[in-house]
Amino acid sequence: MTETRLRTWTHSFGYGLAALFIFSLALQNLRYGFYELFYLALAMTCLLLAGLIYTFVCRRQQLSAPGHLLILAGLNAGLVAAILVLDSPGVTHWAMPLLILNLLVLPLRQGLSLSALLLVPVIGAVWFGNSAAYALMTSMGLILTLAVGALYIWHYDHIAQSAEDLAITDPVTGAHNSRFLDETLQKEISRAIATGHPLSVINLSFDYTDEIRDLHGKAGLQNLFKSVTEHLFGVIRAGDSLYTLNDSEFFLILPFTPEEGVRVIAERIRRSIGEREWSGIGRLSVSLGCTTRGNGDTSTVSLRNRANQAMHQARQRGMDSAWFSPGESVDI
DSSP: OOHHHHHHHHHHHHHHHHHHHHHHHHHHHHHTTOHHHHHHHHHHHHHHHHHHHHHHHTGGGGGGOTHHHHHHHHHHHHHHHHHHHSOOGGGGGGHHHHHHHHHHHSOHHHHHHHHHHHHHHHHHHHHSSSOHHHHHHHHHHHHHHHHHHHHHHHHHHHHHHHHHHHHHBOTTTOSEEHHHHHHHHHHHHHHHHHHOOOEEEEEEEESSHHHHHHHHHHHHHHHHHHHHHHHHHHHSOTTOEEEEEETTEEEEEEETOOHHHHHHHHHHHHHHHHTSOBTTTBOOOEEEEEEEOOTTOOSHHHHHHHHHHHHHHHHHTTSSOEEEOOOOOOOO
């Protein structure tokens, strides 16, 4: 299940359960003749149902749907106004499902901020005109509800972020993997088209990979790959990104880099790798293919293919070299 679908079901469950709870309070207040509380609960139920409908309407944009904040802000503001205006101590308990709903639906910081804005007047109303024991017990219950809910949401966000990092990171080297490459490259292409800034890429591959594997085994090749990755992280600039394609090949995305820039960077990488003694291996040579986005490069396929062809061209010309393959010039 994707994160968007999971949040859709979670938000739907939260809105639905809260609407059922508040509507039951509305019926109970109607039964006992508390008409002001009945209308308040009915209005809150309508807002919660609106949130449920909004969740399904925006089910494909749950991670960036701004309407949830407006709906929950309206619910919280309505409850605060009722607590300040109505002389009904029991209405303060209605804050508990809203505290949980704020944290469940909104990003953690927004949920905590909105919950704090709700909690301050609620606790103030509890301490005004009630016994100290009742006020203390209610206040502690509200604070504990908020703390436990926030801790659970923080733990979930931490686990989700860890899972996302594992999905896009190579476990051997710590660099981004090929799964994340196309997504990032497409974003950079779109940005380059929108801004008119140049975009270049480099396809780097070890020379004599089969010989290294035969002499040092797969473990030796992986150790070399990890060492080269760490070296490349120290060579590339801030803003550039590094990806692993297999156990001997890398891909680099260089935003805001024209043809002359990528030529210089590719040559610097080639020399820095070739002039170093690698532990257990000795000297290592690499072939690099580089290119810059042209007018026809609106998707990742053309850029990746041209960089790969340039890398093979560098190998055919004697290895331990960098080759630039030009694309169609960009109209500015």
